[in-house]
Amino acid sequence: MEFSRWGHVNIMPRILSAGESHLIVEFGQTIDLAQNALVHRLARQLGEHPLVGLQETVPSYASLLIAYDPLVLPRESLIAHCTELMRAEGGLPQKRREVVEVPVLYGGEWGADLDAVAERVGLTRDEVIEIHASGTYTVYMIGFMPGYPYLGGLDPRLSLPRLSTPRTKVPAGTVAIAELQAGIYPVESPGGWHLLGRTPLKLYRPTCSPPVLLRAGQGVRFRPVGRVEYFHILERVAWDDYTPVVTCEEIA
């Protein structure tokens, strides 16, 4: 049965239960732009065609978590509704996107794992920085914590598994990698990724609207900065006097 089409993609999603009050519609198990577009499409459709008892949706790379009240909305009805929506036509891909420049101070106390990463992938620390900062990343989703961007597009040469035991504290602004993903910690939190550096930008601003700097679908580029510039930007951000550099580009 064909459920969802987007360009060349023809996917039969898996529907999984996460307890009695949550469903996961899983379009795949990889990081893929087309799959990700299907996730956001279903989230949008559920927003446009809500059901009583449907509480909220949480989009991620390749799946959509759906919270519902099973005492009001039986699981079978919700599955039937999702199936119908996924069969429907429509949902256009994005043509242009914004690319946000994120300044990063690499290594030292700002990126505690830079040397270890360089050693494990068999490169010098400068090569790791150069590779990390030369790519354009895609914000697949915001999650894990307020404003945390999950970035796809990491160079496979830097791919490493997550830490076997997550750290209990990672400072706000830390730029990190794991597997084929990159990310930036908006607030201090536990974390299992490899820490490369730190950005002076604030990704989570609870008093602003919207409260998050980056949004799904945007592009991100990292720019290495020295200590002087890092602290300069940090101070300007603190005074609310820094506007991140944003450019616009066509999606290939």
Added chain:
Amino acid sequence: MKTLLVTEGGLLTTIQDCGRAGIQAFGVPVCGAMDTYSLRWANKLVGNPQTLAGLEMTIKGATLQAMAPLLVAITGADLPITINGFPEPSWQALHLAAGDELAIGSVSRGARAYLAVMGGVDVPVVMGSRSTFLRGHIGGFGGRVLRVGDVLPIGACEDRGLLAGSFVPSELRVPLPASVTTVRVMMGPQDDLFTEAAILELARAEYVVSADSDRMAYRLQGNPLAHRAGPDIVSDGIAPGSIQVPRSGQPIIMLADRQTTGGYAKIATVIGADLPLLGQTKPGDKIKFAVVSYSEALLLLRELTTKLHQPIVPVRGHRTLRVTIDREVFHVRVGELVS
């Protein structure tokens, strides 16, 4: 405006309601009470809507001074409660006169106690909720735990003629942890990424709640659960009660302040009906898991929800009696039940 003054903050006291809805897509956690069942009962006892904000007190309670007459109730864990030094029961509506000191002690059983006040704790609503999100420094009282000197605003409400003394019958109170607490789970969403031995072990092993457990997650210690091919998945959304397993094999249960998405495989999910019980376990407590089906989980959730529809046992009024026993004089307050 009526207020409550914090004269001692306790170990970890935060303002919580039933959490934020609809903002997980921005990465903002749900938060809210770890044991929403007890918070709901506390609210019922003082005549509030069940989801109004109250105080969540962890392990050691707060001491508060009423700056105006207030009706309050404390539910959840077993702990000593006094008003001006005189012991008072939990799971019962209590009257505070202006100036009265309400002291809530340390838990003897359970982990968290909830204080509701008639009118609710009226801090600003942030993203749809009054719940404190500690790591995000938002919600509740300045996004932080309560400290000495904090003045809590209490919402205005009409006198509903409620009286102190009405209580929650014991069979409707939240179950508190035993020497080994059995927590029921549904397998999945990613149980297929674990070995058969791990699946069997989950239903057999005993785990200890570790010291670095908090409102975000309980880290468990016990026999490791092995993955078929590593713990990493493409990050996805996390339901409350999800049991994720990192490479170390030690399970982590994701709770109220959990991150919205994560990249560790989740072997099972604690059912909604047992989240309040789990929220009453504390570091050092032993946990066992029992696997149930979707229909069993649904039945148990319905049972719990039905309990919340039961009425509190009201009182018509009370009298204070002076009783002398062995020449010692006691003042005994007697409530008259409405039958």
